[in-house]
Amino acid sequence: MTIDFTRKDFPEGFEFGVATSAYQIEGSDFGGCGRSxxxxxxxxxxxxxxGENGAIACDHYHKWAEDFDLIKDCGLDSYRFSTSWARVMPEGRGQVNQQGxxxxxxxxDxxxxxxIKPYxxxxxxxxPSAILDMGGWRNRDIADWFADFAEVIMGRIGDRLHAAATFNEPWCIAWxxxxxxxxxxxxxxxxxxxRAMHHVLLAHGKAIQTMRGLGMDNLGVVMNFEYASxxxxxxxxxxxxxxxxxxYNRWFLGGVFNKAYPEDVVAEIGQHLPDxxxxxxxxxxxxxxxLGVNYYTRKVIAPNDSGQFPYHDEIEGPLPKTAMEWEVYPQGLHHFLTWADREYTKGLPIYVTENGMASYDEVEDGEVADPVRxxxxxxxxxxxxxxxxxGSxxxxxxxxxxxDNYEWALGYDKRFxxxxxxxxxxxRTPKGSYLGLKEALVK
Incomplete structure (x- = not known):
């Protein structure tokens, strides 16, 4: 199995990159990082x-140069990373950790x-745990605290970024x-x-305003999408x-691009929204x-008679599945890239900011074959x-x-x-997919 696409298949300037997140790779034990x-x-x-955690993770905190060399050697254009609020401001507010x-x-740098373009x-x-103690995303004040964090971190690195986003996957943060x-x-x-669904979007807007005030541009938000069958x-x-x-899909797009939440969802949960x-x-x-689009899978949805919102069950689908038990359904990615452009973003650039699959890869004779990936x-x-x-x-x-990194509640089993x-x-051992991508990107 080989990579069957090259740069020549895409318009000039199309970027190929990789993504990570702070807690999953950095190691929260290092550099004065606060508790999250x-x-x-x-x-x-x-x-x-x-009971696994991100205390050490991939120790990217110390091994970042080695990891960046891997990105460079693969011929990738761009790297999307996240900043840790707890690393920069250990209590979430007030004192700044200069090490962070x-x-x-x-x-x-x-x-x-x-x-490599920094995203x-x-x-x-x-x-930060101290922010959770004050209600976290249930507390409206978090929007201002988050904007303050944006001003601190982007006041330091914002002048050298190619692009910046506020949030990764508001649905995960809230729902x-x-x-x-x-x-x-x-x-x-x-x-x-x-409340969290609303406050995360309010924080998004305030952070965008803050970054604009710092003179930054090329600003976006990264949302995740699942196709519902x-x-x-x-x-x-x-x-x-x-x-x-x-x-999952229309709430967050609706708030950011249409100044409205979908009526069918508001009819069910609108009584819980702030006055x-x-x-x-x-x-x-x-x-x-x-707009950043994160896409992995679809869900097969069946109604139930529980009488309790959201009145559905997720049914196992018939398609091939990854180690996450997620169906492989690339048609959904095409759907969201064209639908979001048509219904919401209307010509704004769209990036596929995450796409990939988990498996149980093992090193054999110094190599990792991953033909399924x-x-x-x-x-x-x-x-x-x-x-x-x-036309998207x-x-x-x-x-x-x-x-491969800390896969949240699933620990270190699932390798993406x-x-x-x-x-x-x-x-670190580059897998067959890395080597195949490296070869494809020079063509």
Missing amino acids: QWDDFAATPGNVVR LDYYDRLV GLLERD ACLYHWEL LSHFLGHHAPGVRDVRAAT PVDDTPQAQESAKLYDGI NYQDDFETIAAPVDW IDYLNQHVAAVKQAIAD PVKGYFVWSLL GLVHVDFESLE
Whole structure:
């Protein structure tokens, strides 16, 4: 199995990159990093496989130069990383950790020295524990605290970034973590989730305004999308899939680009929104320059008769699955790239900011064969190519992820990396997908 695409298949200037996140690779034990909700969540029995955490992770804090050399050697154009709020401001407010600022300074300079474009994301789920103590994303004041964090970190590195985003995956920050309870802080409460869904977007808007005030441009937001397939053709199944799509996909796009939340979702949870929430849309809809699309899979949705919102079950689908038990459905990526452009962003540049798959890769004789990942990448890059042919302004594709890393509540089992990491020795071994991509990008 080989990579079957090259640069020549895409418009001039199209970027190929890789993405990571701070807590998953850096090591929170290092450099004066403060405690985050993920340290607390992982320390609570039953939340994370084997109680594993990001204390050391891939030790990217010390091994970043080696990792950046891997990006450079692969021929990739761009690197998307996140900054840790807890590393920069250990209590979330007030005192700044200079070691943290110096670290991100080194990262940006190290990328530029290698001619790699730095794409920074302010927040990839590392909420400082002290902010969670004050209500976290349920507290409206978090929008101002987050804007303050944006001013501190971007005041240091914003002048050298190619692009910056506010949030990675608002759905995960709010719904996965406050309604489903699968991620930190592990809450299962519809009112908490609804408040979080609004406050994260308010914080987004305020951070965009703050970065504009610093003279920054090329600003965006990264959202995740899942294609919702009804289990059958009945009206009930169609409605269930539509509501799933509303919560997952249309809510966040609607707030940022349409100054409105989808009516079908508001009809169900609108009573939990803050009073006069509509007054915040002018801030939420602060203009952005691009949209990041994270896409992995689809869900098959069936109605249930529980009488409890959101009135559906997720059914196992028939398609091939990754180690995450996620179906491989590249058609969904094409759908979101064309649909988001048509219905919301209307000509703004779109980047595939995450796409990839987990497997159980092992090193054998110094090599890691991962033909299934190569096939996955081929299928999804083909969907990107078709979306461009159909008129969607897709400007780049970032693989998730550069390294095998801490996969949140699933610990270190699920490996998404182009590069294998031995979590005992921390040795890096490029996989077949990395080597295939390296060869493809020089063509």
